[in-house]
Amino acid sequence: MMQQLSSNFLLVAFFLYLASTILFAVSITGRRFKNKEGEEKNKSGLLGYIASILAVIASLLYFIFRWIAAGHAPVSNMFEYTTFLGICMAVAFVIIYPIYKNNYLGIFTMPIVMLIIAYASMFPGELQPLIPALQSNWLTIHVITVALGQGILAIGFAGGLLYLIRVVDFTKTSKKVKGVEFILFCIFCTVAYIMLGMGFGAADYEAQFNYVNENGVEAVMGYPMPPLIGPNEGERISEGFEPFLSTPAIIRSNDLNTVIWSILGGLVLYWGLRLIIRKPIGGLIQPLLKSVNPQSVDELSYRAIAIGFPVFTLGGLIFAMIWAQIAWTRFWGWDPKEVWALITFLFYAAYLHLRLSRGWHGEKSAWLCVIGFALIMFNLIFVNLVIAGLHSYAF
Amino acid sequence: MEKVKCDCGHVNPYGTYLCESCGKPQMEDNQTLVDMRYEGVARRSQTYRKTFIDKIWNFFSSVKVGIWIIVLLLIASAIGTIFPQEMYLPPGERAAIYYEQEYGILGKLYFQLGLHNMYSSWWYLLLIASLGVSLVICSLDRVVPLHRALKTQRVKRHTSFLNRQRLFSKSDDVIETAEEDIQKAEKALREKKYKIYKEDGNLLAEKYRFSRWGPYVNHVGLIIFLVGCMLRFFPAMYIDENIWIREGEEVVIRGTDGEYFLRNDQFIVEYYDEEDERFRDSFERTGGQPVVETYQTSATLLKKVDTGTVGVGTELEEVKQYDIRVNDPLTFEGFSLYQVDYKLNELAEFTFTIESNLDDYNGDLSNISFEVDLYNPEMVYELDGGYRVEIFQYFPNFYINNRGEPDTRNRIPDNPRFIFEVFSPEVDHEEERGELSLVGVQINEPLVDEGEVNDYSIRMIDVDMNHVTALTVRRDRTLPILFVGGTIFMIGLIQGSYWHHRRIWLQNRKGVIWVAGHANKNWHGLKKDIEFIIEGTSIPMPEDQTDESNMIEEIEGVKGNDDATTK
Numbered sequence: 035m036m037q038q039l040s041s042n043f044l045l046v047a048f049f050l051y052l053a054s055t056i057l058f059a060v061s062i063t064g065r066r067f068k069n070k071e072g073e074e075k076n077k078s079g080l081l082g083y084i085a086s087i088l089a090v091i092a093s094l095l096y097f098i099f100r101w102i103a104a105g106h107a108p109v110s111n112m113f114e115y116t117t118f119l120g121i122c123m124a125v126a127f128v129i130i131y132p133i134y135k136n137n138y139l140g141i142f143t144m145p146i147v148m149l150i151i152a153y154a155s156m157f158p159g160e161l162q163p164l165i166p167a168l169q170s171n172w173l174t175i176h177v178i179t180v181a182l183g184q185g186i187l188a189i190g191f192a193g194g195l196l197y198l199i200r201v202v203d204f205t206k207t208s209k210k211v212k213g214v215e216f217i218l219f220c221i222f223c224t225v226a227y228i229m230l231g232m233g234f235g236a237a238d239y240e241a242q243f244n245y246v247n248e249n250g251v252e253a254v255m256g257y258p259m260p261p262l263i264g265p266n267e268g269e270r271i272s273e274g275f276e277p278f279l280s281t282p283a284i285i286r287s288n289d290l291n292t293v294i295w296s297i298l299g300g301l302v303l304y305w306g307l308r309l310i311i312r313k314p315i316g317g318l319i320q321p322l323l324k325s326v327n328p329q330s331v332d333e334l335s336y337r338a339i340a341i342g343f344p345v346f347t348l349g350g351l352i353f354a355m356i357w358a359q360i361a362w363t364r365f366w367g368w369d370p371k372e373v374w375a376l377i378t379f380l381f382y383a384a385y386l387h388l389r390l391s392r393g394w395h396g397e398k399s400a401w402l403c404v405i406g407f408a409l410i411m412f413n414l415i416f417v418n419l420v421i422a423g424l425h426s427y428a429f
Numbered sequence: 430m431e432k433v434k435c436d437c438g439h440v441n442p443y444g445t446y447l448c449e450s451c452g453k454p455q456m457e458d459n460q461t462l463v464d465m466r467y468e469g470v471a472r473r474s475q476t477y478r479k480t481f482i483d484k485i486w487n488f489f490s491s492v493k494v495g496i497w498i499i500v501l502l503l504i505a506s507a508i509g510t511i512f513p514q515e516m517y518l519p520p521g522e523r524a525a526i527y528y529e530q531e532y533g534i535l536g537k538l539y540f541q542l543g544l545h546n547m548y549s550s551w552w553y554l555l556l557i558a559s560l561g562v563s564l565v566i567c568s569l570d571r572v573v574p575l576h577r578a579l580k581t582q583r584v585k586r587h588t589s590f591l592n593r594q595r596l597f598s599k600s601d602d603v604i605e606t607a608e609e610d611i612q613k614a615e616k617a618l619r620e621k622k623y624k625i626y627k628e629d630g631n632l633l634a635e636k637y638r639f640s641r642w643g644p645y646v647n648h649v650g651l652i653i654f655l656v657g658c659m660l661r662f663f664p665a666m667y668i669d670e671n672i673w674i675r676e677g678e679e680v681v682i683r684g685t686d687g688e689y690f691l692r693n694d695q696f697i698v699e700y701y702d703e704e705d706e707r708f709r710d711s712f713e714r715t716g717g718q719p720v721v722e723t724y725q726t727s728a729t730l731l732k733k734v735d736t737g738t739v740g741v742g743t744e745l746e747e748v749k750q751y752d753i754r755v756n757d758p759l760t761f762e763g764f765s766l767y768q769v770d771y772k773l774n775e776l777a778e779f780t781f782t783i784e785s786n787l788d789d790y791n792g793d794l795s796n797i798s799f800e801v802d803l804y805n806p807e808m809v810y811e812l813d814g815g816y817r818v819e820i821f822q823y824f825p826n827f828y829i830n831n832r833g834e835p836d837t838r839n840r841i842p843d844n845p846r847f848i849f850e851v852f853s854p855e856v857d858h859e860e861e862r863g864e865l866s867l868v869g870v871q872i873n874e875p876l877v878d879e880g881e882v883n884d885y886s887i888r889m890i891d892v893d894m895n896h897v898t899a900l901t902v903r904r905d906r907t908l909p910i911l912f913v914g915g916t917i918f919m920i921g922l923i924q925g926s927y928w929h930h931r932r933i934w935l936q937n938r939k940g941v942i943w944v945a946g947h948a949n950k951n952w953h954g955l956k957k958d959i960e961f962i963i964e965g966t967s968i969p970m971p972e973d974q975t976d977e978s979n980m981i982e983e984i985e986g987v988k989g990n991d992d993a994t995t996k
C-alpha cells in the first residue's frame with residue numbers, strides 16, 4: 035500500500051517536472067505574444083517555479099513513503115539512489131532559483147532532472163532487503179548528503195551548459211561547437227536508452243544465451259535488447275538472429291550490447307534532428323538564449339559549485355570516512371568508489387583555485403562545470419556498475 | 430629592501446601594489462581595474478627572489494603550482510583504479526601472475542610499473558607531501574600580509590582606488606542633499622548588518638570580513654589532517670589484529686598486552702523472513718536465495734584484575750556484555766572490535782569408542798567412549814576397564830607435505846587426523862608400545878606392517894560442531910587528530926563559501942557622491958545590497974565595469990595573469 039502510494043507520488047512528481055519545464059519554456063518564448071499592455075509581466079516563470087516546488091514536494095512524499103514501506107532510507111540501490119540524485123538536483127534548483135530568478139536555468143535544469151529520474155527507472159525498482167553492511171544510520175546520512183551535494187553541483191553543470199550554448203559561435207565549425215554538440219549527443223543517447231529500454235521492456239523482450247563465463251564455467255545470460263554482439267562462446271537458446279560478433283569472457287556482453295543500442299539510438303535521434311534543422315543543435319537553441327547575460331550565468335554556476343562543494347565534501351568524504359570506520363574497520367581503504375569521490379573532490383578544489391585567476395572565468399569555467407558533472411555521472415554509472423568495489427549496490 | 434611611502438603618508442612594505450592605508454595603486458599598470466586580490470599587499474613570494482630558499486618558497490606558494498599538484502594527484506588516483514589494487518585481489522592470488530593472466534599485456538605493464546600498489550608508492554606519497562608543503566607555504570605567504578592590510582585599511586580611500594573598483598559610480602553633479610542621502614544610506618546599511626566606519630564625511634561599510642579567513646582555516650584543517658595521516662607511518666599509532674573465537678571460548682584480545690579477554694557467548698546469523706511481503710518481488714527476482722539480515726557475536730569483555738598477591742594466578746573480571754554486529758562494534762579504551770567474518774559449523778569435538786578386532790574377544794567395550802577437543806586435545810585418556818589411549822600425534826588440518834610426510838597446515842581443525850596409541854589393560858604403557866592407528870573423518874588406518882592387523886581399533890561415534898566468529902581489533906590513535914583536522918577543514922570551508930566579504934565605500938567629495946563596492950565573490954549579493962541602500966536617495970547605482978570588458982577579454986582570449994606570473 036505504502037509502496038504503491040510512493041510510486042504514485044513519483045509519477046505525479048515526474049509530470050510536475052514536465053509541467054515546470056513547459057512553463058519555463060513559455061516564460062522565455064511566450065514573452066513577445068503576451069506583452070499586450072506593454073508592461074504586463076509574463077507570469078509563467080513564476081508558475082514554472084511553483085510547479086517545481088510542487089514537484090519537489092511530491093518527490094519528497096515519494097521518498098518518505100518509500101522509507102516507511104521499506105523500513106530503511108530508500109537510497110540503497112541504483113534505482114533509489116539515482117532517483118534521489120534527480121530529486122536533489124530539483125531541491126537545489128528550488129533553493130538557488132530565488133537568488134537569481136533566472137528562468138533559463140529552469141529550462142535547463144528541469145529536463146535534466148526528468149532525465150535522471152527516467153534513467154533511474156530503468157533499474158529494478160522493487161524494495162530490497164538491506165544486507166548487514168548497509169544497515170547504518172551513518173550510511174543514510176552519508177548517502178543523503180552526497181546526493182544533495184551532487185545535486186547542487188549539477189546545477190553548476192546546467193549553468194555551464196547554458197553559458198556555453200549562449201556564447202559559443204555555432205556558425206563556424208570549431209572544437210567548441212563539437213564539444214557542445216557532444217554533450218547534447220550524450221543527452222540524446224540517454225534519451226535513446228530510456229526509450230529503447232521502455233520499449234523492449236513493455237514488449238517483455240529477452241534473448242537468452244548459453245555461454246562460458248570468465249571463470250570458464252557454463253552459464254546463462256539474458257539480453258534485454260536484441261543481441262548485436264554475443265557473449266563468449268555464446269549459443270542462442272531463444273529464437274532469433276545470431277549476433278554479429280562475440281566478446282571475450284571478461285566483458286559483460288549484454289551490458290555492452292545495451293550501450294551499443296543506446297549509442298545507435300542517440301545517433302539516429304541526433305542526426306535525424308540535424309538533418310531537419312540543418313545546423314548544429316546548439317545553434318538551434320542559441321537564439322532562444324539571446325537575452326541571457328553570460329556574466330550572471332557564469333557567476334550563478336560558480337555560486338552553485340561554491341555552495342555544493344562543502345556539502346559534497348561533508349557527505350562524500352567526511353561522513354563517508356566516519357561510516358567506513360564503523361562498517362569496514364578503516365576510514366579509508368582506496369576502494370574505487372572512495373577514490374572516485376576523492377577525485378571529484380580534487381577536481382572541484384582545482385576548479386575553485388582556478389577561479390582565483392582571472393583567465394579561468396567564463397567559458398573555460400563553464401567547460402569545467404561540464405567535466406565535473408561528467409565525473410559525477412561516471413562515478414554513479416561506471417564505477418558502480420563496472421569497477422565494482424565494496425560499495426557497488428546489489429542487484 | 431626599502432619600504433615605500435605612499436602620498437598619504439603610510440609606509441608600505443616593498444612590493445606593495447595597493448597602499449595598505451588609502452588604497453592608491455603604487456605601481457603603474459595598464460589595467461582599468463585594480464587587482465584586489467589579497468588586497469594588493471606585498472607578499473614574500475612576490476618580493477624576494479634571490480636565494481635558494483626564496484626560490485623554493487616562491488615555487489610552493491604559487492597557486493599555479495598548487496593546482497598542478499592537485500591535478501597530478503587526481504590523475505594518479507584515477508590511474509590507480511584502472512585495475513584492482515593488490516590488496517583487493519582474490520585471496521591467495523599472486524600479483525606477479527594475476528595481472529598478466531587477467532588483463533594481458535596491459536596488466537603486466539601495470540604490475541611492472543608498480544601501479545598495483547600505487548597509493549603507497551614513494552611518488553604518490555611525495556605528491557601528497559608536496560601538497561602539504563604547498564599548503565603551508567602558500568597560506569603563510571598570504572595570510573599575514575592580508576591580515577595586516579585588512580586591519581590597517583583606512584576609511585578614506587584614494588580616488589584612483591575607488592574609480593577602479595569593479596562596482597563604481599559617482600554623481601554627475603553636486604547633489605544638494607548629499608549629506609542626508611549618505612545618512613539615509615547609512616541607516617539602510619545598518620539595517621543590512623554592515624559595520625560602519627566613518628572619517629570626515631567618508632564612509633566604509635563592511636561585513637563578513639571573517640569569511641576571508643575561510644581558505645586559511647580550511648588549509649590549516651587539511652594540514653592537520655595530512656599530519657594525522659603521516660603519523661600512521663609509526664606503527665605504535667595503531668593496532669590492527671584479527672581474532673577468531675569459537676562459541677564458548679575465551680581468548681586474549683591481541684594488542685591489549687594481555688589485559689583484556691573476550692568470550693564468545695554465542696554467534697548467530699539471521700536471515701530475512703522469506704515470507705516478508707515487502708521484499709517478495711526482490712526475493713523472487715534473485716531466485717529465493719536467503720538474504721542475511723544480521724551477523725552477531727554476543728560477547729563478554731573481561732579484564733584481568735590484580736589479586737594483590739604476587740604469584741597467585743590472575744583473575745578475570747567481566748567488564749561488559751555486548752552484541753557485536755557489522756556496523757556496530759564493541760568499543761572500550763580506544764579499542765574497537767568489529768564483526769568481520771565467521772565460520773559456521775566448524776568441527777569442534779569428536780567422540781570415539783574402542784572396538785576389538787579379535788574374534789575371541791568377550792569383554793564389553795560398548796560403554797567406553799571418550800571425547801577429544803579438536804582445538805585443545807588432551808594427550809592421554811584413561812578409560813574404563815583399564816584401557817588407555819594416547820594421542821601420539823595430532824594434525825588439525827592434515828595434508829601430506831612436499832617431503833611426503835603427514836603434516837598440518839595450521840591449527841584450525843578443518844581436516845583433523847589423529848595418530849592414536851591404544852594400550853589394552855594387559856600392556857604396561859610405560860614399558861611397552863601400544864597399537865598405532867591413523868584416525869580422521871571417514872579414515873581409519875592401522876599403522877602396522879604389511880599383513881598385520883591391530884587388536885583394537887578406534888571408531889568415531891559422534892561429532893560436535895561449533896560456530897566461529899572473526900573479529901578485527903583496532904585501535905587508531907590518529908583518529909582524534911584526523912577528526913580535529915576534518916572539523917577545522919569543514920568549518921573553514923563553510924566560513925569561506927557561505928559568507929562573502931563585502932565592502933561599500935561612500936564618499937562625499939564636495940557634494941559629489943562617489944560609490945564603490947567590492948566583494949570577494951557573490952557580486953550579485955553586493956549589487957542587491959547597494960540597490961537596497963540607495964533606494965530613495967539620489968546616490969547613483971554603481972555600474973559593473975566588467976560587464977562589457979569581460980566579454981572582450983573572452984573573445985580575444987586574453988589570459989588573465991595568475992598571481993604566480995605577475996612580474
Ligand code: HEM
Binds near residue numbers: 380467493564647
Ligand atoms: C586539496 C587541497 C586543497 C583544498 C581542498 C583547498 C581548498 C581551498 C578552498 C575551498 C579555497 C577557497 C576558494 C574560494 O573560496 O573560492 C581555497 C583558497 C585558496 N587556496 Fe586552497 N586548497 C587546497 C590546496 C591548495 C594549495 C596546494 C594551495 C597552494 C598553492 C592553495 C592555495 C590557495 C589560495 C592562495 C587560496 C585563496 C586564498 C584567499 O582567497 O585568500 N590551496 N583553497
